[in-house]
Amino acid sequence: MTTPRIAFLASPSEEAQQALTQMTALHGVCEPEDADVLCALGGDGFMLQTLHRHGGLGKPVFGMKLGTVGFLMNHYRDGGLLDRIAAAEPAKLRPLEMLALTESGASIGSLAYNEVSLLRQTRQAAHLSIDLNGQTRVDELVCDGLLVASPAGSTAYNFSAHGPILPLGSHTIALTPIAPYRPRRWRGAILKADTEVRFRVLDPYKRPVSATADSHEVRDVVEVTIRESRERTVTLLFDPEHNLEERILSEQFVV
Template sequence: MDTAISMDADGGSHDAAINRFEKVALVASETPRAQEAFSKLYSQRDWVPLHEADAVVVLGGDGFMLHTLHNMLDMRRIVPAYGMNRGTVGFLMNRYDNRANVTRRLEKARGKTISPLRITAVTQDGEMHKMCAINELSLLRETRQTAKIEVTVGSRVRIEELVGDGVLVSTPAGSTAYNLSANGPILPLDSSMLALTPISPFRPRRWRGAILPDEMRITLRVLEPAKRPVAAVADQKELRDIAEVSVDIDHSSALELLFDPGQSLAERIVSEQFAVD
């Protein structure tokens, strides 16, 4: 269960800059590190519930940030999100410092807008499901049998039969996550592109994926679904026994992430391309 604090409106005096966000929510994952940070920060100001907030401070890792962003999409109340890393990688988060004034850090932060994927999935029994993904949509084989998937981009079938463990469609924001692990390209945040990346492809053996304009719709149809069942995973939501999915970008549901000066998501995406383990 997420943790949040609700208190009376802030009665203190602030200058014009500090009033940029008057109503701020504080949420934290259930991990001990996030809960400890929550306990230390809740006394710094008065907080409100997320459904009343102008902005939200998120304590946790990238997974919990995605969870919070999805909650806002479900609530149809999208406000800027400022993450503080109490997880592992923290690619979408800022550095945590319990000695710093959270309100002042929030006011100095700069925003970056990202747009999620809009997904329509049809299962083998004909049921239609609407989903969204901030990082990526993945189609993954459910059994030992390799998946066989027909790939359509725009109005043309581009690959009649992709054979392998699956395929994924990634946004620029998600291109350094699962997409990168599958040897997909890192996309600049403002590129207006999507990455279409195969997962352990067997055929076509030399196809390594594609970079596509985000206004193009991608349709993935599962071949031999009874023998070779495939699951669709949209960020943290899984739907099994897929027949077909269609994917495009949803600019109408743009999300805003806040970062400390000099620590933007765009810079992190560039830096990731020069990282050497």
């Protein structure tokens, strides 16, 4: 069996940089473009950065936790990496595509592996309408914001906003309001993954709204369209005892 070429990528933290030195001493240095596997050293934030920067290469990513949050990561160990990669279980993720139109007329696209969120920019609540596949479902939602989350991202910001946890591979996305005021009883929806979701900002000048795809923020938006990507996928690798599907399932039973 050919030994895989591994490109190590590390967050700026001291702990991750020390691990980078250890890993490259053991396995050598390889550029992402030439690698068979990418190994991300850091937390979930750095994993998302890695997917945004290098996801287009189509290389599987094995992450090791050296950060605050590591839901998308494996435990860090400095030995046995080749055996762990050989035994790893893949999890395919399909990101969300965001297209945001701004007051200035700019059209800005971005990908989100966790969620796309719309948030009010001032003290005044946002007034939004919601269309699904071209049909208006909510004429006016008064809220602090609104988000669309993928299954992998449903345990993050979405869950803290009281949204549902979605099983990996369920081909669904979560639509979750943030601090909704009106309609009083609406608490969001679970949608088929191929649903095209469009938000319109009803009073963008008096009540400005920003849109954020993972960490990419676009301010003063007037319309945002979101759908699951039909072309882009990324593969994360997990230790069998630490696989992502089981972890997402277990999150539903935490009391």
